[in-house]
Amino acid sequence: xxxxxxxxxxxxxxxxxxxxxxxxxxxxxxxxxxxxxxxxxxxxxxxxxxxxxxxxxxxxxxxxxxxxxxxxxxxxxxxxxxxxxxxxxxxxxxxxxxxxxxxxxxxxxxxxxxxxxxxxxxxxxxxxxxxxxxxxxxxxxxxxxxxxxxxxxxxxxxxxxxxxxxxxxxxxxxxxxxxxxxxxxxxxxxxxxxxxxxxxxxxxxxxxxxxxxxxxxxxxxxxxxxxxxxxxxxxxxxxxxxxxxxxxxxxxxxxx
Amino acid sequence: xxxxxxxxxxxxxxxxxxxxxxxxxxxxxxxxxxxxxxxxxxxxxxxxxxxxxxxxxxxxxxxxxxxxxxxxxxxxxxxxxxxxxxxxxxxxxxxxxxxxxxxxxxxxxxxxxxxxxxxxxxxxxxxxxxxxxxxxxxxxxxxxxxxxxxxxxxxxxxxxxxxxxxxxxxxxxxxxxxxxxxxxxxxxxxxxxxxxxxxxxxxxxxxxxxxxxxxxxxxxxxxxxxxxxxxxxxxxxxxxxxxxxxxxxxxxxxxxxxxxxxxxxx
Numbered sequence: 001x002x003x004x005x006x007x008x009x010x011x012x013x014x015x016x017x018x019x020x021x022x023x024x025x026x027x028x029x030x031x032x033x034x035x036x037x038x039x040x041x042x043x044x045x046x047x048x049x050x051x052x053x054x055x056x057x058x059x060x061x062x063x064x065x066x067x068x069x070x071x072x073x074x075x076x077x078x079x080x081x082x083x084x085x086x087x088x089x090x091x092x093x094x095x096x097x098x099x100x101x102x103x104x105x106x107x108x109x110x111x112x113x114x115x116x117x118x119x120x121x122x123x124x125x126x127x128x129x130x131x132x133x134x135x136x137x138x139x140x141x142x143x144x145x146x147x148x149x150x151x152x153x154x155x156x157x158x159x160x161x162x163x164x165x166x167x168x169x170x171x172x173x174x175x176x177x178x179x180x181x182x183x184x185x186x187x188x189x190x191x192x193x194x195x196x197x198x199x200x201x202x203x204x205x206x207x208x209x210x211x212x213x214x215x216x217x218x219x220x221x222x223x224x225x226x227x228x229x230x231x232x233x234x235x236x237x238x239x240x241x242x243x244x245x246x247x248x249x250x251x252x253x254x255x256x
Numbered sequence: 257x258x259x260x261x262x263x264x265x266x267x268x269x270x271x272x273x274x275x276x277x278x279x280x281x282x283x284x285x286x287x288x289x290x291x292x293x294x295x296x297x298x299x300x301x302x303x304x305x306x307x308x309x310x311x312x313x314x315x316x317x318x319x320x321x322x323x324x325x326x327x328x329x330x331x332x333x334x335x336x337x338x339x340x341x342x343x344x345x346x347x348x349x350x351x352x353x354x355x356x357x358x359x360x361x362x363x364x365x366x367x368x369x370x371x372x373x374x375x376x377x378x379x380x381x382x383x384x385x386x387x388x389x390x391x392x393x394x395x396x397x398x399x400x401x402x403x404x405x406x407x408x409x410x411x412x413x414x415x416x417x418x419x420x421x422x423x424x425x426x427x428x429x430x431x432x433x434x435x436x437x438x439x440x441x442x443x444x445x446x447x448x449x450x451x452x453x454x455x456x457x458x459x460x461x462x463x464x465x466x467x468x469x470x471x472x473x474x475x476x477x478x479x480x481x482x483x484x485x486x487x488x489x490x491x492x493x494x495x496x497x498x499x500x501x502x503x504x505x506x507x508x509x510x511x512x513x514x515x516x517x518x519x520x521x522x
Binding site for chain 2: 015037099109111113114115118201213221226
């Protein structure tokens with residue numbers, strides 16, 4: 001009896017979503033006009049089965065994930081390089097800093113028309129957008145990580161007469177790593193969102209964004225809903241995965 | 257004693273290092289501008305593809321004189337304003353309810369934290385299908401983009417108020433009005449304002465994206481139209497204006513935060 005009450009108590013959070021889904025289902029049965037905006041759950045289920053059977057969902061998801069990974073890799077690598085060199089050298093900071101901060105102000109998707117005109121609407125343009133989206137937070141966080149290193153750590157390095165390489169690997173990098181990991185987490189989120197975003201605009205090739213855009217053109221709400229759910233779910237999963245991974249890898253640092 | 261001297265000496269060193277460098281912030285943008293002008297003049301790329309800076313400037317003045325630019329900006333900003341007002345007030349109310357009421361938290365937080373995961377951009381096609389391509393969809397997508405960060409920041413900001421603040425208030429037998437306005441509000445306001453700022457800049461990004469995809473007015477529509485007409489000069493003007501507005505919104509809010517929370521000791 002007690003465990004049943006406990007179960008009911010824990011299930012309270014599910015009540016509201018279930019009520020909303022119920023209302024959605026009722027709204028969808030109010031006539032064809034309503035069924036257009038609120039697709040019945042049954043149709044969503046059928047759509048999911050159809051998308052999985054035809055392989056469209058898998059292909060689109062893999063294409064989006066691949067684009068995100070390539071863009072992320074490029075953006076993170078470049079971001080760490082630029083951020084670190086900006087933090088190490090005042091000259092570099094003065095040269096790149098103003099350009100970086102100016103560029104950063106433009107919403108990334110606002111750049112799509114310009115990049116599409118210059119680089120076409122193929123895979124290259126898309127990866128450029130995704131890597132830019134990953135590059136901005138990565139640079140900022142790497143820069144902050146390297147410029148907020150406690151002076152006494154450097155002094156310890158000096159006392160031990162570390163060479164430049166040792167200073168970098170033994171002192172600077174370990175202190176900057178938490179901030180870099182944080183930057184990578186942001187970069188991941190931005191890369192995923194912009195990868196989906198750019199697919200909505202540049203409709204060549206496969207991707208979850210394309211899948212949704214085609215479904216929108218054909219007014220197939222169920223496919224759009226499935227797309228939204230997939231995007232949310234995958235974004236959440238990647239975020240969790242990365243957070244766990246970085247917590248594991250950074251477990252040596254004393255948590256404040 | 258020696259530490260006192262070094263502290264006193266520090267500002268001078270700092271000023272000496274920074275002052276002559278102030279102008280250096282402009283060096284690299286100017287160099288890029290110069291390089292752009294030179295490459296454009298050299299004729300290696302067609303003028304349609306690499307528009308000279310002077311032409312972009314002329315286009316900017318034309319768009320400004322004809323009132324076209326201001327009209328598009330006005331449309332975009334009024335959408336942003338309306339959606340922001342709805343989203344921020346809704347987010348504030350919901351955030352307060354989520355923080356103060358255990359019942360609201362138990363019933364609503366799982367749904368809230370699930371929906372929060374969905375990127376606003378991904379919702380654009382769904383909103384278009386559900387609400388059409390007219391104003392409603394754009395305002396609602398802005399509302400959505402503002403609501404979640406504001407609600408989250410509000411509920412966490414309120415929950416983070418140290419309990420002993422209230423205990424002190426209770427010892428002084430402050431009336432509820434003072435407890436709210438003199439203790440709770442100042443303590444929770446900084447994170448809430450940060451949440452509002454984040455919401456605003458996300459909303460601006462989403463609005464531009466929504467206008468790119470489906471609109472008959474607004475800055476996003478202006479550059480999308482120009483893209484179809486291959487007018488890179490208009491696209492560039494639009495991109496710069498969009499960036500400028502984003503910058504002004506974000507930094508305006510940062511300045512506001514600084515001014516309002518001068519009393520904060522950090």
